[in-house]
Amino acid sequence: MYEIGSEFNLEKTTERKDLTFELSEVAEKAGRYIEFLRCGRDAIGFVADDIIARFQDDGINPREEGALTAFLPALACDSMVLPFEVRGFKLVYYKVKEDLSIDAEDLFSKLEKGKGEGSFKPVILIMNYFGVSDTADIAKSIRERCSDAVIIEDVTHILFDDKAYLTKNAIPDYQVGSIRKWLGVPDGAFAVSKSEFLMGALTGETDFTALRLEALTEKSEYLEKGDPEIKVHFRKLLSDAEDSLSDGLDPYHMSDVSAELLSDFDTYKMSDRRRANYRNLYKLLSELPLCGKAFSLLPEIPEVYDGEYKYTPFMLPIVLDIDFMRRSAITEAGKNITRDGFERMLAEKGVYAPVLWPILPDAAKACETSAHFSDNMLAFWIDQRYNRFDMEQIAAVLGEELSRL
Incomplete structure (x- = not known):
């Protein structure tokens, strides 16, 4: 039962931090340089521009066939792909495995095939999905087998574990991460x-930041008043903001308003709440009768890193088995259920579980596993806005909607 009232609880007092300063400090100690950008695709575009400039300094003509070739995981949203595409990179998708780790055999096979194409200096993007697919070993293997490769690591899903990836011994040449995916700020990312x-x-000011600032302000108003017209409007503003981006072709620095918001932030509370929510929800979902049948969980992320360091979870994904759901359905609607239809059913009960991620057709063709994830994955929010009671609500709604099919 959700508790309202009763005795106060004792909350720990914590030291509030300047998040951008903290990231800058950790990067500096690791001997790295950091820039704060508007969004993740701007960060990738910013890095791509830097790579092209360095290629030119090394005498490589970016217009030469094969000179700009980006090897990307097939399970990648368009914001990870488009910054390379709009700059003229040839795109090669490599496979990921069922545990979301990189299919090294497929990657190295495709790297080998590319060696005969012009001034081949491959750009390789890697990613630790949801903190369950560590990239350290594959980065080491890439460096050993292809020393000329430029390695970019997208650390968005492990962003708050900066001391784990911003180290002197880190292999990637670049790292990018989206801050705005974690916090209520109009914009924010880093390279x-x-x-x-x-x-x-x-x-300078951009429509993206202005529209998102207005939208986030209106969402606060909606949470206070519950007016559905406000909800429709702020969702339209968010959509317009995304449409205003130029696919990372013109990277902008992070806005002053976001920098100000990030200058006084309770990082301890955020990490602590996320870890607790993740553990609670994972346990609740694993105990549902249809877990392992109608849906499956990815391996639970390790609570401890290298014996002491705790991960801060991003989201908690599930992979639906739509075929099972249709076979076992007792209603006509259930027999025709789709992933997107099930997502809408959850949303109608107040549980929003975004699709991660719709992938481009060429990526789906390159990797059947990635296509399966793209067609069947949903992800639950477990962030600092919520608590144990909210996690219980998510599990209850999921279980109820599955039983109604």
Whole structure:
């Protein structure tokens, strides 16, 4: 039962931090350079511009066939792909496995095939999905087998574990991460490099930040008043904001308003709440009768890193088995259920579980496993806005909607 009232609880007092300063400090100690950008695709575009500038300094003609080739995981949203595409990179998708780790055999096979194409210096994007697919070993293997490769690591899903990936021994040449995916800020992302960036980002106000600032303000109003018209409007603003981005072609620095919001932040509370929510929800979902049948969980992320360091979870994904759901359905609607239809059913009960991620057709063709994840995965929010009672509600709604099919 959700408790309202009763005795106060004792809350720990914590030291509030300047998040951008903390990230800058950790990067500096690791001997790395950091820039704060508007969004994740701007961060990737910013890095891509730096790579092209360095290629030109090394005498590589970016227009030469095969000179700009990006190897990307097939399970990648368009914001990870488009910054390379709009700059003229040839895109090669490699496979991921069922545990979301990189299919090294497929990646190295495709790298080998690319060696005969012009001034081949591959750009390889890797990612630790949801903190369950560590990239340290594959980064080491890439460096050993293809020393000329430029490695970019997308650390969005492990963003608050900066001391784990921003180290002196980290292998990737670049790291990028989206801050705005974790917090209520209008914009925010970062790009990190082993060397000082050659290129600069644009400054000034943008429609993206202005629209998102207005939308986030209106959402606060909606949570206070519950007016559905406000909800429709702020969702339209968010959509317009995304449409205003130029696919990372013109990277902008993070806005002053986001920098100000991030300057006084309770990182301890955020991490602590996320870890607790993740553990509680994972346990609740694993105990549902249809777990392992109608849906499956990814391996639980390790609570401890290298014997002491705790991960801060991003989201908690599930993978639906739509075929099972249809076979076992007792209603006509259930026999025709789709992943998107089930997502809408949850949303009607107040549980929002976004699709991660719709992938492009070429990526789906390159990897059947990625296509399966793209067609069947949903992810639950477990962030600092919520608590144990909210996690119980998520599990209850999921179980109820599955039983109604």
